[in-house]
Amino acid sequence: MDTFTVEAVVLRTDDFGDANRVVTLFTREFGKLEANAYGCRRSRSPLCGALQMFNHITATLVHGTKVDTIREADIINFYDALTADLERLGYASLLFEIVNRMTLPRQSELETFELLTNALPALSRRNPQIAALIGACQFMETSGVQLNFSRCVHCGAELVGDAAISLIDGGAVCLDCVDAAQDCRPYPEGLRRTFETMLSFDWRDDTKLMFNSRQVNAAENFFLDYVRSIIGTNLKSIEFLQAIQMR
Ligand SMILES: [Zn+2]
Structure with a gap:
């Protein structure tokens, strides 16, 4: 499986389906990146705590044909x-x-x-x-x-x-x-x-x-x-x- 790891700040989250979330990350490596996180809104999910807006995290993602998927995430700092x-x-x-x-x-x-x-x-x-x-x-x-x-933008x-x-x-x-x-x-x-x-x-x-x-x-x-x-x-x-x- 083609995975990659990033350091990121959670810029935005949008819920979809029962327990999923589209997470917009601002990464150190690639700039802004959108990825799906399946099941992350279930409290048992290991992704639950990390994928909250404003968290500073590391995340491991799997390349997808259309959109990448977040497989693991760990908190570096939270506020x-x-x-x-x-x-x-x-x-x-x-x-x-x-x-x-x-x-x-x-x-x-x-x-x-x-x-x-x-x-x-x-x-x-x-x-x-x-x-x-x-x-x-x-x-x-x-x-x-x-x-x-x-x-002055006219004369400098x-x-x-x-x-x-x-x-x-x-x-x-x-x-x-x-x-x-x-x-x-x-x-x-x-x-x-x-x-x-x-x-x-x-x-x-x-x-x-x-x-x-x-x-x-x-x-x-x-x-x-x-x-x-x-x-x-x-x-x-x-x-x-x-x-x-x-x-
Ligand atoms: Zn001027």
Whole structure:
């Protein structure tokens, strides 16, 4: 039998049949990979505990003609706090949904795998909103769809102070170029500094996350508008976050 082993993070799960699950893995070796796990929702199944969303695992798969099958899975790390707290669950789901929607299967992206394994402990221990936004910002940067946050996309000037930003034009616009840009919105200096800090954030830095909550909310609103404009639909995790915030 043709088997192979991967190290992976469980990016998404979809139940089918009585006790089966389609598991979307983000692997260190091959990028995103979908595989079937038969019987894994039965509590007696040895796969049951390992194939839960957000787990960091090793898995052995069998090649299939259409889809691979997960034969064995072992937990490297799991994050209880993410399922015990609705806000953490919502923000972790947000980052995972963005990564899932914006990656193609079997395109190796080691940076994204490492980003997910770095973000998980932060999402479960630190401010989950900030951790998810840092993760999403850094993911967009490596996927090459990031807006330019620091330089004017029209004239290339390094921004000083307040400016404008345009989703259509691909990022920041200096005040001299505003008339030439399409659909600009305000881009205050504080928001720019928030994005710059998130992009350069080092996950090993364990000091307290120092962000102004007003700027973080502004960054979230802005960033989600941008993600929506790329993906073309609303994200399920956003609806979930809005529902828990209204309670
Ligand atoms: Zn300019």
